[in-house]
Amino acid sequence: MKNNHNNGKAKKFGMVIDLDKCTGCGSCMVACMSENNVPFKADETDKRLSITWMLVYKLNNGKSHPDYDECYLPRPCMQCEGDHGHSPCVSVCPAVATDYSHETGIVSQIYTRCFGCRYCMAACPYHARYFNWWDPAWPADMEKYLSPNVSPRMRGIVEKCGFCFHRYQLAMDKAYYEGRDELEEGEYQTSCTQACPAGAIVFGDLNNPKHAVHKIALPDSKHGGRPKNPNAFRLLERLGTNPKVYYLSSRKWVRDSGDNYRPDEK
Amino acid sequence: MDLDSALWPKGVQRCTFPKFMIGITVVSVVLVWGVYAALLCWFKGLNQTNMNDYYGFALWIWADLAVIALGGGAFFTGFLRYLVKKDELKHIINYAVLIGFICYSSAQLILGIDVGQPLRGWFIFWHANVHSMLTEVAFCLSCYFVVLCIEYIPLILENRQLDKVPFFHHLGHNMHGIMAIFAATGAFLSCFHQGSLGGVSGVLFGRPFGFREGVFIWPWTFFLFTWSAAACGPCFTILVTKLTEAISKKQLVKPNVVDLLAKISGWMLFTYIIAKTVDTWYWAFVTVPSKGFNWAFFYSNNDFYGTWILWLEIVICGYIPALLLITKKTRQTNSTLWIAIILASIGVCVNRWALVLQVMAPPVMPFDTWALYIPSWQEVATTILPVAYGVMLIMISFRYLPIFPQERELNPITN
Ligand code: SF4
Ligand code: SF4
Numbered sequence: 001m002k003n004n005h006n007n008g009k010a011k012k013f014g015m016v017i018d019l020d021k022c023t024g025c026g027s028c029m030v031a032c033m034s035e036n037n038v039p040f041k042a043d044e045t046d047k048r049l050s051i052t053w054m055l056v057y058k059l060n061n062g063k064s065h066p067d068y069d070e071c072y073l074p075r076p077c078m079q080c081e082g083d084h085g086h087s088p089c090v091s092v093c094p095a096v097a098t099d100y101s102h103e104t105g106i107v108s109q110i111y112t113r114c115f116g117c118r119y120c121m122a123a124c125p126y127h128a129r130y131f132n133w134w135d136p137a138w139p140a141d142m143e144k145y146l147s148p149n150v151s152p153r154m155r156g157i158v159e160k161c162g163f164c165f166h167r168y169q170l171a172m173d174k175a176y177y178e179g180r181d182e183l184e185e186g187e188y189q190t191s192c193t194q195a196c197p198a199g200a201i202v203f204g205d206l207n208n209p210k211h212a213v214h215k216i217a218l219p220d221s222k223h224g225g226r227p228k229n230p231n232a233f234r235l236l237e238r239l240g241t242n243p244k245v246y247y248l249s250s251r252k253w254v255r256d257s258g259d260n261y262r263p264d265e266k
Numbered sequence: 267m268d269l270d271s272a273l274w275p276k277g278v279q280r281c282t283f284p285k286f287m288i289g290i291t292v293v294s295v296v297l298v299w300g301v302y303a304a305l306l307c308w309f310k311g312l313n314q315t316n317m318n319d320y321y322g323f324a325l326w327i328w329a330d331l332a333v334i335a336l337g338g339g340a341f342f343t344g345f346l347r348y349l350v351k352k353d354e355l356k357h358i359i360n361y362a363v364l365i366g367f368i369c370y371s372s373a374q375l376i377l378g379i380d381v382g383q384p385l386r387g388w389f390i391f392w393h394a395n396v397h398s399m400l401t402e403v404a405f406c407l408s409c410y411f412v413v414l415c416i417e418y419i420p421l422i423l424e425n426r427q428l429d430k431v432p433f434f435h436h437l438g439h440n441m442h443g444i445m446a447i448f449a450a451t452g453a454f455l456s457c458f459h460q461g462s463l464g465g466v467s468g469v470l471f472g473r474p475f476g477f478r479e480g481v482f483i484w485p486w487t488f489f490l491f492t493w494s495a496a497a498c499g500p501c502f503t504i505l506v507t508k509l510t511e512a513i514s515k516k517q518l519v520k521p522n523v524v525d526l527l528a529k530i531s532g533w534m535l536f537t538y539i540i541a542k543t544v545d546t547w548y549w550a551f552v553t554v555p556s557k558g559f560n561w562a563f564f565y566s567n568n569d570f571y572g573t574w575i576l577w578l579e580i581v582i583c584g585y586i587p588a589l590l591l592i593t594k595k596t597r598q599t600n601s602t603l604w605i606a607i608i609l610a611s612i613g614v615c616v617n618r619w620a621l622v623l624q625v626m627a628p629p630v631m632p633f634d635t636w637a638l639y640i641p642s643w644q645e646v647a648t649t650i651l652p653v654a655y656g657v658m659l660i661m662i663s664f665r666y667l668p669i670f671p672q673e674r675e676l677n678p679i680t681n
Contacts, residue, residue: 048320049319057631092398095389095393113393115381117380118382121319122323122626126472127320154383157382235631239557
């Protein structure tokens with residue numbers, strides 16, 4: 001059954017983020033929050049309590065001037081497939097409140113199913129999962145700006161990036177209405193991809209050789225999707241998470257920051 | 267004649283009713299404090315805690331794992347008594363069951379507070395994911411709790427007044443008759459949920475500190491948790507028994523019974539700690555290097571999670587109590603027996619601490635930072651709540667139920 005959905009044309013939606021282009025402006029974060037009705041609090045001082053499905057990290061090469069260099073790294077959910085077919089978070093959820101779709105390659109989060117045990121958060125090495133510690137609340141007038149396509153989440157459950165899955169659903173609805181069962185590359189794009197002013201994020205189907213993500217990252221399906229592009233890398237590849245977000249950089253230290261290496265390996 | 271003496275077990279002496287009530291009142295104050303904190307968490311949400319998105323598993327999950335390990339005395343003593351036929355242990359099995367009952371009901375209470383949407387707790391059964399260790403925990407834990415209730419009920423029915431009712435008398439008698447079946451079921455269920463609790467962090471391949479390799483779906487921690495609970499659970503049973511003896515100022519169990527249980531625990535602990543040492547070695551020199559880490563990294567950032575934790579867990583609270591318990595002389599000397607059972611009980615808690623809280627602390631992404639966590643008073647109060655509840659249940663059970671079959675013989679009333 002696996003991979004046989006959709007007339008055998010299983011998708012693997014993924015992203016390539018060019019870190020040499022990212023300026024760290026945070027537009028992707030803002031776009032994500034407004035697109036997905038992500039709640040915020042009056043006081044967001046403690047970042048470990050802030051919900052940021054897309055989070056931009058600031059990295060540096062640890063050297064001082066004039067050798068100092070830095071880099072911004074946007075981190076959405078990596079939609080991990082897992083090297084052995086088990087995403088770190090999906091396999092642990094006791095209530096199947098998060099699931100891996102073999103049709104799209106997207107890891108879903110079922111808000112009405114999640115009971116807030118937070119085991120998935122413990123499992124995710126990227127900290128891409130967020131718990132609703134508070135009731136979601138927006139200033140009165142802002143409620144009018146909420147997206148009707150995304151349900152707000154209640155207190156006590158976990159939420160995360162789902163590659164703007166509602167956009168996929170809308171695009172598929174439109175396609176079905178028009179008698180198609182395939183989407184054009186541009187028909188389904190995530191909000192962060194579209195918001196990035198530097199054009200650092202590219203989104204599409206990694207299984208489709210015509211899509212830009214495939215052409216750039218050159219995922220090697222025989223080796224767990226490892227990129228053949230020498231400038232591309234994935235975060236924490238060694239853990240066996242098999243993520244679908246690829247990063248690009250021409251700088252070695254940036255590529256090396258994507259994984260852990262023992263001192264004797266460096 | 268005391269107010270409630272008609273309810274005491276036959277032929278035993280208890281403290282006066284006012285004294286008993288003072289004790290109950292003191293414990294109640296702590297209990298009410300804990301209940302207040304629990305209500306805050308239920309009504310206001312988990313923002314009452316100091317957990318955060320890096321520390322989604324914290325004090326409560328540790329408390330859960332720790333009480334279940336300490337409550338392991340119930341299943342292992344039951345296993346020894348009914349299946350291995352160590353008949354002497356019938357003199358301590360009631361107390362082991364009571365302690366197990368307290369530990370397991372506490373664990374369920376803590377879990378009920380810990381989840382973000384307690385009213386959806388049943389989803390774990392209804393929408394069960396068979397791949398999740400937590401699902402296995404939930405099923406086996408709930409089933410085993412039912413077994414513990416079945417084991418505890420005949421004890422309640424033995425209350426002097428209840429026993430006078432013929433129906434209760436026969437019910438209790440018949441339940442005793444089939445207890446071996448429940449003990450066997452309990453041992454089976456316990457092996458699985460103790461193990462799956464070990465699997466909780468062991469399967470986290472995204473968290474190199476907790477991750478362990480293993481056989482099929484079971485990481486080594488699966489087996490180590492069952493083993494350590496069987497080793498340290500009985501030590502905790504002995505510890506609480508000795509504390510009860512100290513507080514009630516009388517001997518309740520004959521030394522040969524304690525000695526037998528301590529000896530078996532000692533050998534379990536000794537073999538366990540060797541396995542744990544091998545596991546730690548393999549993790550340090552095979553597992554984590556393959557993920558790009560140096561084992562020392564996990565102990566390098568702060569004093570709180572320094573290598574002292576390894577020494578404390580494996581040597582001070584592992585080898586030392588194991589040796590004290592397997593050596594006849596130290597096992598039979600009161601002071602060294604005390605030291606051994608206290609150290610063993612601490613050791614298993616330290617192990618659970620490391621495999622819950624320390625797993626969350628080190629960064630996995632190389633550019634991320636360490637996370638440290640200090641619980642809020644609400645978390646502390648709700649963790650102490652089960653302790654108060656346990657003390658209260660022990661006080662009531664000890665006063666009104668014939669928990670210690672040897673008490674009458676050891677403390678004849680002379681007047
Ligand atoms: S990044 Fe985290 S939340 Fe997303 S699929 Fe991977 S493990 Fe799950
Ligand atoms: S917090 Fe929700 S999604 Fe995560 S493991 Fe628990 S029930 Fe599943």
